[in-house]
Amino acid sequence: MNAQTDDITPGARGRFERMHAELRNRICLLDYAPGTRLSEEALAAEFGVSRTPLRRVLARLEGEGLVQSVHGVGTFVTDVEIDELGQTYRLRLELAELTGKLDPVPPGPELMTEFEKLLVRARKLSREADPKPYAQLIMDFFLAAQRLTANEPLREINERLYVRTTRIWLKSIFAARIDLAEEMAVFTREVEDVLAALRIGDLHAASLIQRAHISMSFERMRRGTAG
Amino acid sequence: MNAQTDDITPGARGRFERMHAELRNRICLLDYAPGTRLSEEALAAEFGVSRTPLRRVLARLEGEGLVQSVHGVGTFVTDVEIDELGQTYRLRLELAELTGKLDPVPPGPELMTEFEKLLVRARKLSREADPKPYAQLIMDFFLAAQRLTANEPLREINERLYVRTTRIWLKSIFAARIDLAEEMAVFTREVEDVLAALRIGDLHAASLIQRAHISMSFERMRRGTAG
DNA sequence: GCGACCGATGATGTGCACAACATTCGGGAT
DNA sequence: ATCCCGAATGTTGTGCACATCATCGGTCGC
Numbered sequence: 001m002n003a004q005t006d007d008i009t010p011g012a013r014g015r016f017e018r019m020h021a022e023l024r025n026r027i028c029l030l031d032y033a034p035g036t037r038l039s040e041e042a043l044a045a046e047f048g049v050s051r052t053p054l055r056r057v058l059a060r061l062e063g064e065g066l067v068q069s070v071h072g073v074g075t076f077v078t079d080v081e082i083d084e085l086g087q088t089y090r091l092r093l094e095l096a097e098l099t100g101k102l103d104p105v106p107p108g109p110e111l112m113t114e115f116e117k118l119l120v121r122a123r124k125l126s127r128e129a130d131p132k133p134y135a136q137l138i139m140d141f142f143l144a145a146q147r148l149t150a151n152e153p154l155r156e157i158n159e160r161l162y163v164r165t166t167r168i169w170l171k172s173i174f175a176a177r178i179d180l181a182e183e184m185a186v187f188t189r190e191v192e193d194v195l196a197a198l199r200i201g202d203l204h205a206a207s208l209i210q211r212a213h214i215s216m217s218f219e220r221m222r223r224g225t226a227g
Numbered sequence: 228m229n230a231q232t233d234d235i236t237p238g239a240r241g242r243f244e245r246m247h248a249e250l251r252n253r254i255c256l257l258d259y260a261p262g263t264r265l266s267e268e269a270l271a272a273e274f275g276v277s278r279t280p281l282r283r284v285l286a287r288l289e290g291e292g293l294v295q296s297v298h299g300v301g302t303f304v305t306d307v308e309i310d311e312l313g314q315t316y317r318l319r320l321e322l323a324e325l326t327g328k329l330d331p332v333p334p335g336p337e338l339m340t341e342f343e344k345l346l347v348r349a350r351k352l353s354r355e356a357d358p359k360p361y362a363q364l365i366m367d368f369f370l371a372a373q374r375l376t377a378n379e380p381l382r383e384i385n386e387r388l389y390v391r392t393t394r395i396w397l398k399s400i401f402a403a404r405i406d407l408a409e410e411m412a413v414f415t416r417e418v419e420d421v422l423a424a425l426r427i428g429d430l431h432a433a434s435l436i437q438r439a440h441i442s443m444s445f446e447r448m449r450r451g452t453a454g
Numbered sequence: 455g456c457g458a459c460c461g462a463t464g465a466t467g468t469g470c471a472c473a474a475c476a477t478t479c480g481g482g483a484t
Numbered sequence: 485a486t487c488c489c490g491a492a493t494g495t496t497g498t499g500c501a502c503a504t505c506a507t508c509g510g511t512c513g514c
Contacts, residue, residue, distance in 0.1 A: 012298050012474080012497055040466070050499045052279075055466085056286050063290040071239050071466050072505035088380045090329055098321055103314060153315045157384050239467055239504080267496070277469045282496085298496050299475035 012053070019047050019057045027066050027077055028167050029135045030174075034079035038067060065164050080168045082225070088165050089218040093211050095158055100207025103151040107198055114144050115195050122188040127181060131174045134184070138166065141191060145210060148203055172221045183220070186213070239280070246274050246284045254293050254304055255394050256362045257401075261306035265294060292391050307395045309452070315392050316445040320438050322385055327434025330378040334425055341371050342422050349415040354408060358401045361411070365393065368418060372437060375430055399448045410447070413440070 009017060023043070026032050044054040058075055061067045069075040080088070107115070118141050125133060142162055146155050173183060190213045197206040236244060250270070253259050271281040285302055288294045296302040307315070334342070345368050352360060369389055373382050400410055417440045424433040 016497095037465095051466090052498050052500090056283070056497090059283050059286050060290050063287050069466065070506085072464085073507080074465060084379060087330060087378045091325070091378060091380050091384075094321075094325055094329065098318070102317055102321065151314045151318060152311060153318050153388060157318075157387075160384075161380060243467095264495095278496090279468050279470090283467090296496065297476085299494085300477080301495060 015047075015049070016053065016057060019049075019054065020060055022047075023057060023061060024064075024066065024163060027061075028139060028163050030131045030167060030170060032077045034077050034168065034171060036077045037074040038077065040075065064160060078164075080164065082222070085165060085168060086218070086222075088161055089214065092158075092161050092165065093215055095154065095161070096211040096214055097204075097207050098154060099145065099149045099151075099158065099210075100204040102154055103149050104203040105148055105150045106201060106203070107148060111144065111147055112195075112198065115191070115198065118144060119188070119191045119195060122184065122191050125184060131170055134173075135167070135170050138170075138187065141187075142166075145194070145206075148198075148206065169217065169221050172225050175225075183217075186217070242274075242276065242280065243284060246276075246281065247287055250284060250288060251291075251293065251390065254288075255366060255390050257358045257394060257397060259304045261304050261395065261398060263304045264301040265304065267302065291387060305391075307391065309449070312392060312395060313445075313449075315388055316441065319385075319388050319392065320442055322381065322388070323438040323441055324431075324434050325381060326372070326376045326378075326385065326437075327431040329381055330376050331430040332375055332377045333428060333430065334375060338371065338374055339422075339425065342418070342425065345371060346415070346418045346422060349411070349418050352411060358397055361400075362394070362397050365397070365414065368414075369393075372421070372433075375425075375433065396444065396448050399452050402452075410444075413444070 008014065023032075023038075032038065038058070040051050040054055040058065044051045047054065058067060058069060062069055062075075066078060067075050068078050118137070121137050122141075125137060128134065139162075146158060149155065173180065190209065193209045194206045197203075197209060235241065250259075250265075259265065265285070267278050267281055267285065271278045274281065285294060285296060289296055289302075293305060294302050295305050345364070348364050349368075352364060355361065366389075373385060376382060400407065417436065420436045421433045424430070424436060
């Protein structure tokens with residue numbers, strides 16, 4: 001997810017980072033839905049390594065709360081129950097606002113261009129059966145917004161909570177109860193509003209907008225899942 | 228660090244948890260100072276296992292930012308430079324206050340008793356050459372304060388940031404520039420004030436007091452280290 | 455027929471030998 | 485004397501065989 005993740009670092013460390021990033025992406029983009037069993041042997045064969053280094057990757061993912069290994073049964077992509085999801089979202093609300101207050105970094109022209117491209121992508125994205133483009137767009141927007149703070153620990157924590165919750169939210173969205181087109185319209189509006197705030201240099205406002213949208217999107221999910 | 232960490236869970240999971248907790252404690256209590264090299268073979272022999280499961284523990288610790296492994300060189304206890312330390316402390320300030328606002332849990336009589344015991348320990352603790360009792364007391368106070376919120380993700384993140392920073396702070400304290408007796412007097416005052424706030428049921432005030440003390444203690448460390 | 459037991463099966467966990475890598479130290483050419 | 489190269493050493497990383505565990509299905513006893 002970080003910038004240096006996708007480069008072609010040689011050696012053992014590079015292999016580890018690439019496998020880790022790849023598996024995390026698959027989990028976040030719902031290639032592996034919550035509950036899916038991950039075969040160590042199959043993944044090891046796919047990446048062309050033995051089980052040993054792959055298991056190290058899985059151990060890291062387990063530390064991040066994305067998978068859970070059970071002796072003699074398998075390693076499964078974690079799911080998150082509604083209670084903990086609510087706690088996490090309430091925390092993400094506050095952290096989103098902090099992103100605009102703690103070590104804020106005014107966006108340069110290239111970052112502004114990136115936000116504009118994200119807005120174009122959001123407007124173009126039509127109804128799709130595959131959750132992947134949605135997940136990718138929303139994650140790219142999240143990552144772009146992360147660049148508005150220089151506080152590295154805050155970014156790390158934000159990412160940590162993001163990958164644990166958004167895939168669950170995305171899964172709920174596609175589970176049917178929620179109107180997908182409306183959800184994307186709301187998201188497009190969020191990008192527009194954040195972009196407007198950034199154009200006048202008000203980072204705190206941008207973070208408040210995101211805070212509001214995180215809150216509302218969770219509320220929509222909660223209502224859609226409950227009925 | 229959690230309650231279920233120190234129980235005697237059998238099987239592979241239990242061994243892992245126990246080794247992990249033990250090594251984390253040693254790092255946090257400065258048994259292994261920043262920069263120390265950890266020998267996989269020696270630790271494996273000590274715990275009576277082979278290198279394989281021990282390496283899994285080290286991988287977890289690396290994910291938590293407590294150690295770093297370098298191929299062909301060794302795994303070393305991490306140090307934190309002043310810049311990132313400042314970022315982390317600024318973040319911890321905000322999170323400390325959140326602990327009083329997000330899912331607050333009024334302390335029961337047993338927790339109040341624990342705080343009172345901590346106050347007694349703080350008052351008794353005289354000048355010592357060994358940092359361990361100080362580290363243990365401060366950590367116990369931190370853990371007790373964590374029980375004032377039911378927000379599990381917040382607690383997890385608080386702990387994560389705590390273990391990464393407090394050992395560095397403690398190391399600086401014992402590096403000489405800072406008056407140890409005065410530092411402990413300030414800490415005792417913090418426990419007293421938090422206890423007073425809890426007695427009248429004002430959890431937000433308790434969190435604000437802790438926020439203030441985190442800020443001030445970092446400032447004292449910064450000044451002591453800079454000169 | 456039904457239930458309990460047990461063996462087969464397939465998964466993760468462990469131990470060990472070896473590979474890859476970085477550092478260090480010593481010897482030889484200049 | 486100095487610099488460079490390479491072997492020796494010690495470390496983490498990898499591959500593989502086996503141990504341990506949970507699950508499932510068949511079979512035996514009742």
